[in-house]
Amino acid sequence: MSTKETLTIVDNRTGKSYEVPVADGAIRAMDLRQIKTGPDDFGLLAYDPAFTNTASTRSAITYIDGDKGILWYRGYPIEQLAEHATFLEVAYLILRGELPTQKELDEFTWQVTHHTWVHENVKKFMDGFHHDAHPMGMFISTVAALSTFYPDAKVNHDSGHRDLQILRLIAKVPTIAAFAYRHILGQAYAYPDNDLSYAGNFLNMLFKTTELKYKADPAIERALDVLFILHADHEQNCSTNAMRSVGSSGVDPYSALAGAAAALYGPLHGGANEAVLRMLRSVGSPARVPEFIRQVKAGEAKLMGFGHRVYKNYDPRAKIIKRMADEVFAVTRPSPLLPIARELEHIALQDEYFVTRKLYPNVDFYSGLIYEALGFPVEMFPVLFAIPRTAGWLAQWQEMVGDPEQKIARPRQIYTGPACRDFKPMGRR
Ligand code: CMC
Numbered sequence: 001m002s003t004k005e006t007l008t009i010v011d012n013r014t015g016k017s018y019e020v021p022v023a024d025g026a027i028r029a030m031d032l033r034q035i036k037t038g039p040d041d042f043g044l045l046a047y048d049p050a051f052t053n054t055a056s057t058r059s060a061i062t063y064i065d066g067d068k069g070i071l072w073y074r075g076y077p078i079e080q081l082a083e084h085a086t087f088l089e090v091a092y093l094i095l096r097g098e099l100p101t102q103k104e105l106d107e108f109t110w111q112v113t114h115h116t117w118v119h120e121n122v123k124k125f126m127d128g129f130h131h132d133a134h135p136m137g138m139f140i141s142t143v144a145a146l147s148t149f150y151p152d153a154k155v156n157h158d159s160g161h162r163d164l165q166i167l168r169l170i171a172k173v174p175t176i177a178a179f180a181y182r183h184i185l186g187q188a189y190a191y192p193d194n195d196l197s198y199a200g201n202f203l204n205m206l207f208k209t210t211e212l213k214y215k216a217d218p219a220i221e222r223a224l225d226v227l228f229i230l231h232a233d234h235e236q237n238c239s240t241n242a243m244r245s246v247g248s249s250g251v252d253p254y255s256a257l258a259g260a261a262a263a264l265y266g267p268l269h270g271g272a273n274e275a276v277l278r279m280l281r282s283v284g285s286p287a288r289v290p291e292f293i294r295q296v297k298a299g300e301a302k303l304m305g306f307g308h309r310v311y312k313n314y315d316p317r318a319k320i321i322k323r324m325a326d327e328v329f330a331v332t333r334p335s336p337l338l339p340i341a342r343e344l345e346h347i348a349l350q351d352e353y354f355v356t357r358k359l360y361p362n363v364d365f366y367s368g369l370i371y372e373a374l375g376f377p378v379e380m381f382p383v384l385f386a387i388p389r390t391a392g393w394l395a396q397w398q399e400m401v402g403d404p405e406q407k408i409a410r411p412r413q414i415y416t417g418p419a420c421r422d423f424k425p426m427g428r429r
Contacts, residue, residue, distance in 0.1 A: 069313035091391035115171035116192035135180035144258035153252035178205030233392030239263035270382035273368030305365030
């Protein structure tokens with residue numbers, strides 16, 4: 001039988017048949033538009049709320065195979081990057097497509113390091129937030145405010161200008177995040193230290209007090225760097241879609257990134273690790289795990305940190321984080337929640353309910369425990385996610401801006417409101 005890379009569609013409303021090309025396992029939604037019942041018909045639409053079966057772009061950045069539990073950045077498995085690379089090396093890879101040579105990495109690191117400071121007015125701006133403002137709200141607003149400090153960012157049609165904004169953003173997000181953290185504690189801001197690594201400097205800005213030179217514990221610095229690697233990109237998720245969608249209007253990347261960070265603020269996206277901590281606290285002890293599992297199976301509770309829209313296998317990031325948790329707890333106080341998490345995982349992975357539904361631990365199952373052990377309040381969790389994801393958002397934005405097939409994102413709708421009717425004067429309503 002001869003095979004053709006096409007799809008034949010028979011419209012049973014008209015009896016007409018159409019042949020549309022199939023490329024990379026997809027048809028073009030615009031090829032459906034020719035399918036009409038008559039000259040006044042707009043043409044067939046694809047209805048896909050939440051984009052569950054729609055590819056919005058071609059992308060060469062991140063690959064996920066959810067059934068096999070695979071995650072690659074630019075073709076490199078996440079496990080290898082987490083073991084051998086630094087976050088800035090991975091950011092370079094994601095943004096530029098190839099691993100840097102030593103010289104390229106040195107230059108990139110120098111550039112990022114020398115853009116970490118923010119204008120003093122940014123600091124004053126942050127001072128204006130309430131003492132109990134949520135750090136993620138401060139982060140989003142301050143990133144948006146950066147666009148007013150860099151009006152040149154509006155010129156984003158040449159790659160030189162884009163590269164400068166990308167460096168600025170990657171460099172400044174840890175500074176803004178750390179300032180937001182110090183603000184909620186009522187502590188003076190600690191300025192960036194150019195002698196330190198990306199993660200080391202972030203820890204310095206968070207935790208420096210009276211010491212002349214802050215030096216993070218190497219195990220903690222590395223753990224944070226690995227967590228940054230694991231969160232750097234995750235293809236077309238909610239916030240990345242926001243970055244592309246907002247950016248498609250041609251707005252500057254600071255404004256687009258504020259939109260992406262706002263999407264990440266939501267509990268369904270950046271807030272799940274906080275929910276895991278709350279769940280572990282409410283379970284209370286390993287002995288109460290079987291009863292909690294019974295409640296989950298009865299539909300009375302949800303096992304937070306389990307299940308994923310894409311991964312129907314162990315989330316590869318969760319495996320790495322689980323291993324790292326031991327290294328972190330060796331240098332911090334061991335978390336009383338860890339034995340509960342281990343017991344929950346142990347029981348759930350053997351239980352028919354979870355096995356048949358392909359519910360495995362996701363990245364959030366252990367990350368909250370690590371963040372808590374490092375001394376972060378839960379409000380900081382989405383901010384910690386936003387720092388490394390900035391590299392992914394910018395890589396996706398850059399790819400979108402350079403893609404000749406992309407234009408302003410503008411979905412269609414199926415109108416369900418009333419048909420045209422005449423205005424009723426106030427006295428007749
Ligand atoms: N605990 C108990 N049952 C669950 C869970 C869970 N965590 N997740 C899914 N199920 C059940 C669900 O009730 C359904 O059962 P049934 O077939 O009997 O109705 C079945 O598994 C399929 O679930 P679904 O809701 O159709 O799956 P989904 O792909 O729409 O949802 C999810 C994915 C992540 C929203 C969901 O698994 C969940 O709510 N998990 C807990 C929250 C969480 O950990 N979120 C973080 C995700 S990773 C973040 C990231 O990558 O950015």
